[in-house]
Amino acid sequence: MTNPQTPIVRPGGRIGILGGGQLARMISLAATQLGVKTHVFSDTDASPVANCAQITVAQYDDQSALEKFASQVDVITYEFENVPASTLEILATTGVPISPGQRALATAQDRLIEKDFIRSIGASTAPYATVNDAPSLRAALNKIGTPAILKTRRFGYDGKGQVRFEADQKITERIIEDALSDIARAPAILEGFVPFEREFSIIGARNPHGQTAFFEPAVNEHRSGILHTSTLPANLPSKTVRQGESIVERMLTALDYVGVIGVEFFELGSGEIVVNEFAPRVHNSGHWTQDAAACSQFEQHVRAICGWPLGDTTRFADVQMINLIGDDVNAWHDYVGVPNNVLHLYGKTDARPGRKMGHVNRLDFS
Ligand code: AMP
Numbered sequence: 001m002t003n004p005q006t007p008i009v010r011p012g013g014r015i016g017i018l019g020g021g022q023l024a025r026m027i028s029l030a031a032t033q034l035g036v037k038t039h040v041f042s043d044t045d046a047s048p049v050a051n052c053a054q055i056t057v058a059q060y061d062d063q064s065a066l067e068k069f070a071s072q073v074d075v076i077t078y079e080f081e082n083v084p085a086s087t088l089e090i091l092a093t094t095g096v097p098i099s100p101g102q103r104a105l106a107t108a109q110d111r112l113i114e115k116d117f118i119r120s121i122g123a124s125t126a127p128y129a130t131v132n133d134a135p136s137l138r139a140a141l142n143k144i145g146t147p148a149i150l151k152t153r154r155f156g157y158d159g160k161g162q163v164r165f166e167a168d169q170k171i172t173e174r175i176i177e178d179a180l181s182d183i184a185r186a187p188a189i190l191e192g193f194v195p196f197e198r199e200f201s202i203i204g205a206r207n208p209h210g211q212t213a214f215f216e217p218a219v220n221e222h223r224s225g226i227l228h229t230s231t232l233p234a235n236l237p238s239k240t241v242r243q244g245e246s247i248v249e250r251m252l253t254a255l256d257y258v259g260v261i262g263v264e265f266f267e268l269g270s271g272e273i274v275v276n277e278f279a280p281r282v283h284n285s286g287h288w289t290q291d292a293a294a295c296s297q298f299e300q301h302v303r304a305i306c307g308w309p310l311g312d313t314t315r316f317a318d319v320q321m322i323n324l325i326g327d328d329v330n331a332w333h334d335y336v337g338v339p340n341n342v343l344h345l346y347g348k349t350d351a352r353p354g355r356k357m358g359h360v361n362r363l364d365f366s
Contacts, residue, residue, distance in 0.1 A: 008097060008208065009074040009306035011035035016073030016096070018087070020046025020055060022346040022356060023079035023282050026290070028052040030298035036306065041069045048346045060087040070094035075305050077259060081108045081280055082155055099208075099258040099305040104280040107255065111153045111189050114277060121250040124274045126266075127192035133185075134176050140190035141171055147193035150179050152186045161186070162225070164193075194274050196266035200234050203286035204248040205260045205300045205310055212252055213300065213310040214245045215293060218285045218321075220264070226354060230285040230321040232292065236267065243273055251278065260301040262286060284323065284356070291342040291361040292319035318364040329357035340365065 009015060015031055017024045020042030028038040028049055038053040040046055046055050054072075058065035061084065070076065070091055076098045088102055107117050115125045129140035131150060141148065146169055152161035163179040165171065199222070203215040218230035236244075248263050262283025264276040286297035295303070295311025303310055317340075324332070329351050335341045345358035 007307045009036060013037070013074045013306070014039055014054075014072065015302065015305065016041060016069055016076040017049075017053070017079055018042075018060075018076065018083050019079035020044065020049045020053075021079055022048045022348075022358075025049045025052055025346060026287075026296075026298045026344075027077070027079065027282065027301060030296060031302045034299065034302055034306075036302060039069065039073050041066070047348060050347065060084050063090050066090045067094060070096045075099060077281075077301070077305050078105070079281055081105060085109075097258075097305075100261070100280045101256065101258065104255045104257050104261075108278055108280045109154055111151055111156070111277070112187075115189070117254070118251075118275045118278075121247070121254050123247045123250070124272065126194045126274060126276075128189045131188040131190050134173070134180060137176050137180060137188075137190065138171070141165065141176075144190055144192045146171070149191045149193060150183060150188055151191060152183050152188050154186070194266045194276075195268065196274070197269050198234075198267045199264065199276070200236060200244070200267060201230070201262055201264045201283065201285040202244050202248050203260060203262050203283055203289070203297050203300075204245070204252060205297075205304045206252040206257045207304045207310055208258050208307050210253075211310050212249055213313050214248060215286060215289055215297065215313045216315050217241055217244060217265075218288060220285050223325075224354070226325060226356075227284045227323055228325075229323070230288055232288060232315060232319050237271065240267065240271060240273060247273075247275060259304050260286070260297050284359075285321075287344070287359050288319045288321040288361055289313075289315075290344065292317045292363055318366075320362045320364075322360050322362065323356060324358040324360065326351050326353045326355055326357065332358065335360045335362075338362075 014037040017040045020040045025048040031038050040049045040053045041056045131137045146165045147167045148165045150163040163182045199220045200217045206212045217234045219234040221229045260282050262279040266274045282297050289296040294314045336343050340363040342361040
């Protein structure tokens with residue numbers, strides 16, 4: 001049990017981060033502002049965190065490298081949810097706190113466990129059924145109908161590992177076989193398509209003393225399964241916002257969660273809200289907080305996992321966050337000279353299609 005008076009990490013202390021992408025970079029920048037150091041453990045070159053953090057490059061199953069890393073930090077967090085369970089098992093033996101904890105991570109890593117969990121706290125999800133092979137896919141399609149989306153239970157992100165079945169599609173044995181081979185016959189779920197009006201997300205946080213805080217919801221637009229824009233204000237009815245916050249609060253409490261969480265919702269025409277999924281980490285749809293909120297989601301995550309009081313989530317400008325994906329980054333110069341456009345580039349050199357290269361927060365004070 002954490003003594004409410006005792007921070008887990010003080011200024012001068014060090015946070016360990018698994019993963020060396022842009023989220024680790026932005027957590028490191030926020031930690032630096034608070035006088036807290038970061039140490040990144042990554043299995044690749046971790047270019048976004050070059051110059052912002054101490055870096056260990058090693059495989060996620062390298063026990064001695066993980067133990068050495070843990071011995072040099074005061075708390076461990078992660079910037080991606082596909083951290084191997086075995087990595088966390090090794091780190092757990094070191095006694096260094098891991099935030100968010102293993103249950104949150106294990107729940108978010110598996111779409112079936114995640115959906116069961118979301119329903120267990122009294123929130124709605126899309127209809128879903130387990131798929132392991134051709135007979136179970138056919139049974140799931142019969143039960144749920146089309147349109148529907150087949151999603152791998154694990155290791156899917158940004159629309160990867162997904163196959164769509166259209167409303168009027170004739171489901172033949174060939175279609176079933178192709179769908180299963182498209183997801184490499186991995187364990188999966190079939191999800192009914194939610195006819196949403198809008199997608200929104202809520203970024204929440206909880207510290208080890210049980211304090212919670214929420215940023216205002218952002219309305220999100222995706223392109224090809226990847227977040228394109230997040231816009232505030234979302235202009236959702238206040239009842240919807242209260243309902244969403246209550247769902248996030250229940251998730252945080254049930255998971256005894258420590259850190260920032262990103263929860264994605266669908267808003268139906270009827271006003272009902274359905275949880276799509278949650279990410280046990282800082283979230284792309286919370287990047288607007290860097291320039292339009294008193295405390296950013298990155299600072300909030302640092303505060304939460306260090307056991308500090310949470311920061312002020314007040315928004316002080318209207319804002320649209322635009323992701324710069326792949327070649328979009330070549331337009332950086334078009335944004336950088338515009339008043340109230342705040343550019344963030346991640347230091348990646350290779351602008352591959354679909355790769356998140358940066359974002360811009362376009363503020364509106366009118
Ligand atoms: P996901 O990787 O599950 O977050 O899916 C990426 C995007 O696909 C979501 O943000 C939605 O735009 C869309 N999507 C995923 N699942 C559903 C669903 N069950 N119904 C409607 N749209 C969905």
